[in-house]
Amino acid sequence: MDFDAVMNPVLADLQAAGAIVPEVRYEAWEDHPDCVFAFIGSPGETAGSQGVRVERSGRAGLRLTELAEQVQGWEVEALAEAGRPATWPECPEHPGSHPLEPCAESAERAIWRCPRSHRVVCTIGELGGSSR
Template sequence: MTHQPPEFTEALAAVLRDLRVQGPVQPDVREEDDYPGVMLFAPDGSGHGVYAEPDGRPAVLLAEVAGQVQGWAVEALWAAGVSAVWPQCPEHPDTHPLRATVEKGAAVWVCPRSGAVACRVGELGLGG
């Protein structure tokens, strides 16, 4: 990616790392001349735009990008005929995905039921 602000590029890289760790469907990431962010394309050819304008709050940017990538992942997983839950909640597997939010100045994945923090965004599979 060459046209994106470094803060956006770093946030996207962290979220895509989480997707590689815990996602059976991976996107084809492309820059489009007429879109300010990137497009994520699923194996079925469907695309989803991802972009968040850096505003000096890196954790907010990271959580926003995570939410957008999560939207792509859920749709791509459903289209692929597999469980449309990403990222998996360790407390409630295959029932609901974790939700990206900001807590104590960090972007984290939390269980939407219990509010428990699973890990920081970008650290899925690293043990917390």
């Protein structure tokens, strides 16, 4: 399992939305051989880093959904600390209201969707591209 392959779609969505893109530092924790760990944090800062993890086994859509949830939690905090609206990614159906939620549409596909209407906005990694 390649951690970058799971993280890159989330980072692409952060960039597409003009959000704060974290630096990623990889860590190997021997006591958890079933997971790959990393720390994400504001560029150039080590304080305030958050650990994220991806299970080595499991389906791609589920792994991506779980990682997107973790990064989204960090992002909301980072945006709030920067004095910016803390709704990432912002729901296009309800602007200024709430963020989209990551969801495993299938075992192999992860999506961003509105938590109210459940309307699918896009596949994770395609936030700046065309909607469904």
